[in-house]
Amino acid sequence: MTPLRPALPRVLSIAGTDPSGGAGTAADTKSISAAGGFAMTAVTCLVAQNTTGVQAIHTPPSDFLSRQLRSVSDDVELDAVKTGMLGTTEIIAAVGAWLDENPPAVLVVDPVMVATSGDRLLEPEAEEAMRHFCERATVITPNIPELAVLLGTVPARTWQEAVDQARRWARRTRVPVVVKTGHLGGEDGKSGEVLNIWVDDAGVRTTASAPRVKTSSTHGTGCSLASALATRLGAGDAPEAALAWTTQWLHEAVAHGSALRVGTGHGPVDHFHRARRLADAGLADPWAEGDGVPAELSRPEDLAPEIAPAPLSIAAAGPWTRALWRASSDIAREISTGDFVAGLVEGTLPVAAFDHYLAQDALYLEEYSRALALLAARAPRTRDAIFWARAADTVLSAESELHRTWLAGRPRAQASPVTRAYTDFLIARAAVSPYAVGAGAALPCHWLYAEIGAAVPQVDPDHRFAAWLSTYHDPAFAAAAAQAVAAVEEAMKTATPAERAQAARAYLLASRHELEFFDQALRLRAGGSR
Numbered sequence: 407m408t409p410l411r412p413a414l415p416r417v418l419s420i421a422g423t424d425p426s427g428g429a430g431t432a433a434d435t436k437s438i439s440a441a442g443g444f445a446m447t448a449v450t451c452l453v454a455q456n457t458t459g460v461q462a463i464h465t466p467p468s469d470f471l472s473r474q475l476r477s478v479s480d481d482v483e484l485d486a487v488k489t490g491m492l493g494t495t496e497i498i499a500a501v502g503a504w505l506d507e508n509p510p511a512v513l514v515v516d517p518v519m520v521a522t523s524g525d526r527l528l529e530p531e532a533e534e535a536m537r538h539f540c541e542r543a544t545v546i547t548p549n550i551p552e553l554a555v556l557l558g559t560v561p562a563r564t565w566q567e568a569v570d571q572a573r574r575w576a577r578r579t580r581v582p583v584v585v586k587t588g589h590l591g592g593e594d595g596k597s598g599e600v601l602n603i604w605v606d607d608a609g610v611r612t613t614a615s616a617p618r619v620k621t622s623s624t625h626g627t628g629c630s631l632a633s634a635l636a637t638r639l640g641a642g643d644a645p646e647a648a649l650a651w652t653t654q655w656l657h658e659a660v661a662h663g664s665a666l667r668v669g670t671g672h673g674p675v676d677h678f679h680r681a682r683r684l685a686d687a688g689l690a691d692p693w694a695e696g697d698g699v700p701a702e703l704s705r706p707e708d709l710a711p712e713i714a715p716a717p718l719s720i721a722a723a724g725p726w727t728r729a730l731w732r733a734s735s736d737i738a739r740e741i742s743t744g745d746f747v748a749g750l751v752e753g754t755l756p757v758a759a760f761d762h763y764l765a766q767d768a769l770y771l772e773e774y775s776r777a778l779a780l781l782a783a784r785a786p787r788t789r790d791a792i793f794w795a796r797a798a799d800t801v802l803s804a805e806s807e808l809h810r811t812w813l814a815g816r817p818r819a820q821a822s823p824v825t826r827a828y829t830d831f832l833i834a835r836a837a838v839s840p841y842a843v844g845a846g847a848a849l850p851c852h853w854l855y856a857e858i859g860a861a862v863p864q865v866d867p868d869h870r871f872a873a874w875l876s877t878y879h880d881p882a883f884a885a886a887a888a889q890a891v892a893a894v895e896e897a898m899k900t901a902t903p904a905e906r907a908q909a910a911r912a913y914l915l916a917s918r919h920e921l922e923f924f925d926q927a928l929r930l931r932a933g934g935s936r
Contacts, residue, residue: 457669623663
């Protein structure tokens, strides 16, 4: 009978310390945990360092390291091992001897030999010992200068040169290399991306990319990548999936590192930003949107008077829609500043996230068109009936063209729980609720998208998502959104106070559905590799 795999991969980090928490065993423990593993550590050396640099190093006797390693392996079955700073020939020999007795299924070696400043960290004898040590790895994750030292050559200047060097190493040793281009200058048209490239003796096996982030919070990125990669490999992921997940997770950690405000030098990354974001998204607490709406709305000023209105480009059509926008302003701000929309506008959103969003949006628009058709059938004014009917047609004929072009040749996606919850909500409100309620529920898809498009001053044709931005930056879409606002203003004006309250709740809940719809693309199990 095949033994059951543990709930979490058990991963041992063998590295030095960092009392400021950004690198070494501190970063390894956080990275292993964030990647879904149970972290253990064996300390090779004690380092006095912070975000500004290293002040002192104390290296305990190597036999004490051996005792640490035996203490772990005598008791725990390991799924993966990651090594970082080994430092001396004695330490390298001690770890090598232990690995001979306890060969792990996965060994990721981060050959800490050269600092990003170019300073050599090992004596020549230790460098030679590290070259041999790397030959026992499942995969190695050197920086560009370290890869050159392993081969006895000059550092690569472009990602293609680095790939060629990695293939030379892999052909000679049969050990793959993850080439990391984060510290290259962006040659060969890759300035906007950071590439992590898995290279084996046959060449490039897989490439994972992430948008380049302008930040000084990069302390410990090498440690973090190697540890997370070891964890995903230890969990049974193929190299393609392991590298994709690790790359996208680390991108988010780097992007949000500066918000930690740790240290005055090169700060750490935020290892748990993704975990906190997903934990918040998974909370079962009822949405607060609509809770503050009174049972009846007789005056516009009774709706969310305490909320400061967000900037508005598509003007409200009167006091009721002005009150609706004010009530939804906190959600609108959260959407516009969130990682998805901000990355979309800036061009830094991973393409895999956009692919997921667009595939879901294609499914959404089919159902949204049905909801608009239902509104057209129930609209009391002819002009509003004509508008909703034309909008239903436009959604399928014009707005969906972007989806058909971008997604051409791909299998039809399945609706996600987030998408299905939103479309079911819209259909129900349009079909069985009073007309004003259905109109209120349909409005955010017009208004919020038009506001996002209006916030883009100009669409660069070379922008990675130019087609999407152009669709919602188009004056014709803004004009349609203004008509939707006008239709809802009229519906609110003629509705009963109880219907207005229901319509306001429907509008606010639809706005929250929009937030969740955007964010779902950043909740995928694995990151993209394009």
